[in-house]
Amino acid sequence: MFDFRDKVVVVTGAAGNVGRAVVGAFLEAGGTVCSLDHRSGRLVGLFTKDRGQGYLHIYENVDLCERKAMMSLGERIVNEVGQIDVLVNTVGSFSMGEKVHELSPETLDQMMRDNVTSLLNAKAAFVPSMLETGHGKIVSIGAEAALKGGAKMGAYAAAKSVVLRLTESMAAELQDNNIQVNCILPGTIDTPENRQAMPDADFEKWVTPKQVAETILFLSSSSADGITGVALPVKGRP
Numbered sequence: 001m002f003d004f005r006d007k008v009v010v011v012t013g014a015a016g017n018v019g020r021a022v023v024g025a026f027l028e029a030g031g032t033v034c035s036l037d038h039r040s041g042r043l044v045g046l047f048t049k050d051r052g053q054g055y056l057h058i059y060e061n062v063d064l065c066e067r068k069a070m071m072s073l074g075e076r077i078v079n080e081v082g083q084i085d086v087l088v089n090t091v092g093s094f095s096m097g098e099k100v101h102e103l104s105p106e107t108l109d110q111m112m113r114d115n116v117t118s119l120l121n122a123k124a125a126f127v128p129s130m131l132e133t134g135h136g137k138i139v140s141i142g143a144e145a146a147l148k149g150g151a152k153m154g155a156y157a158a159a160k161s162v163v164l165r166l167t168e169s170m171a172a173e174l175q176d177n178n179i180q181v182n183c184i185l186p187g188t189i190d191t192p193e194n195r196q197a198m199p200d201a202d203f204e205k206w207v208t209p210k211q212v213a214e215t216i217l218f219l220s221s222s223s224a225d226g227i228t229g230v231a232l233p234v235k236g237r238p
Contacts, residue, residue, distance in 0.1 A: 001029075001217075002029045002217045002218070002220075002221045002223075003029060003030060004026055004029040004030050004031035004054070004085075004086075004217075004220075004221075005029075005030035005031070006032075007030075007031050007032065007085040007086060008031075008032050008034065008077075008081055008082045008083065008084050008085050008086070009026045009031045009032065009033045009034065009084075009085065009086040009087075009088065009220070010033075010034045010036065010077065010084055010086070010087045010088065010122075010126055011023050011026070011033060011034070011035055011036065011088045011090065012036045012062075012064060012087075012088070012089050012090055012091045012118070012122050013036070013037070013089075013090035013091035013092075014035035014036055014037050014043055014090075015035075015037040015039070015042035015043050015046065016090055016091075017189065017191040017192075017193075017209050018090045018141065018186075018189065018209050018212050018213070019035075019037075019090040020046060020209070021208075021209035021210050021212065021213040022088055022090060022212070022213045022216055023035050023046075023047060023056070024047065024213070025210075025213040025214065025216070025217050026054060026086075026217065026220075027047065027054035027055075027056060028054065029054065029217060030054050031054045031086075032054060032055045032057070032081060032082070033054060033055070033056050033057065034057045034059060034077050034081055035047075035056060035057065035058050035059065036059045036062045036064075036073075037058075037059075037060055037061075037062060038061065038062055038063060038064065039060065039061070040060045040061050041060070042060075043058045043060065044058065057077075057080070057081055059073065059077070064091055064117070064118035064121050064122055065113050065114075065117045065118055065121065066121070067121050067124060070121040070122065070124065070125040071124065071125050073125060074124075074125030074126050074128070074129065077126075078129050083129045083130075083132060083133045084126045084129040084130055084136065085130075085133075085135070085136060085137065086136065086137045086138075086139075086220045087122060087123070087126045087127070087130075087136070087137070087138045087139075088138075088139050088140075088216055088220065089118070089119050089122055089123075089138075089139070089140040089141060090141050091114065091115075091118045091119070091122075091141075092114055092115045092118070092141055092143075092159075092160075092163075093110070093111065093114035093115065094156055095107055095110065095111055095153070095155055095156050096152055096153045096156060097152050098152060098154075098155070099151075099152055099154075100154040103154060103155055107155050108155045108158070110155075111155040111156055111158070111159040112158075112159050112162070114159075115156075115159040115160060115162070115163055116159055116162045116163060116166070119140060119163060119166065120166070123138065123170065127174070127179070130174075130177070130179050131174075131177055131179070134177060134178055135177075135178045135179065136174075136177075136178075136179040136180075137179070137180050137219065137220040137221075137224070138170070138179065138180070138181040138182070139182055139183065139184065139216050139219045139220055140163060140167060140182075140183040140184075141183065141184060141186065141212075142160050142163050142164050142167070142183040142184060142185045142186075142231055143156070143160040143163075143185055143186065144185050144186075144187060144233070144235075145157040145160050145161075146160035146161045146163060146164040146185060146231065147164075147185070147231075163183060164183060164231050167181055167182065167183040167229065167231065168229045168231075171228040171229030171230075172229065174228075175228055175229075180219075180224060180225065180227060180228040181228055181229065182219045182224070182227060182228060182229065182230045182231070182232065183230075183231050183232070184212065184215055184216065184219070184231070184232045184233075184234050185231050185232065185233045185234065186207050186212055186234045186235075187206065187207050187233075187234065187235035187236050188201070188205075188206045188207070188236070189206060189207055189208070189209060189212065190203055190206040190207065190208045190209070190236075191209070194206070204237060205236055205237040206236050206237075207234050207235060207236035208236070211234060211236070212234055215232065215234050219232070
């Protein structure tokens with residue numbers, strides 16, 4: 001359905017449940033995919049080098065929270081692979097359990113690092129390439145919690161709210177450069193970890209990583225050239 005031949009796509013968190021689905025979808029659509037992961041060895045064997053009409057480049061031991069290292073990686077990828085057309089941010093983490101008045105600085109710092117600092121550093125590393133070419137797509141994973149706080153998840157809701165506002169601000173800043181910036185707000189994603197944590201839930205109602213990936217492909221495609229600054233809910237079945 002979507003054609004990403006001759007497009008260079010960067011996916012952060014590529015070894016995660018959503019990241020793997022996103023990488024696979026872009027490869028099937030013919031994209032040249034630069035897959036980033038913070039550990040070594042997790043991406044090897046997940047994908048064949050050739051899949052569909054796409055091609056895979058693996059970058060391991062990537063610390064998204066280190067700005068200097070990310071800037072160097074951005075330059076390296078442009079030199080090795082080419083100018084960046086699409087940036088997909090799937091990195092993030094979740095924390096729940098502490099009430100706001102009991103919230104530890106460590107928990108808040110961790111949520112901000114994993115969900116916000118990682119996002120800012122990825123954009124700092126790869127947006128300059130888009131500015132040079134005068135086009136690009138940026139899609140990030142937000143959460144429904146960005147829209148409304150919930151009991152015992154204040155740090156997570158705050159961090160995802162920042163992701164949403166940064167998305168809206170970047171969309172306004174980059175729209176004249178023909179760069180569209182959006183995020184998606186998934187409901188509960190059907191992953192092995194979530195099934196283990198909520199064994200009594202109705203898994204059929206959850207959104208699948210494939211559905212998340214397909215939404216990201218749409219927002220990254222020419223079909224979404226007129227969409228920017230949007231937080232798109234992807235909830236699965238009611």
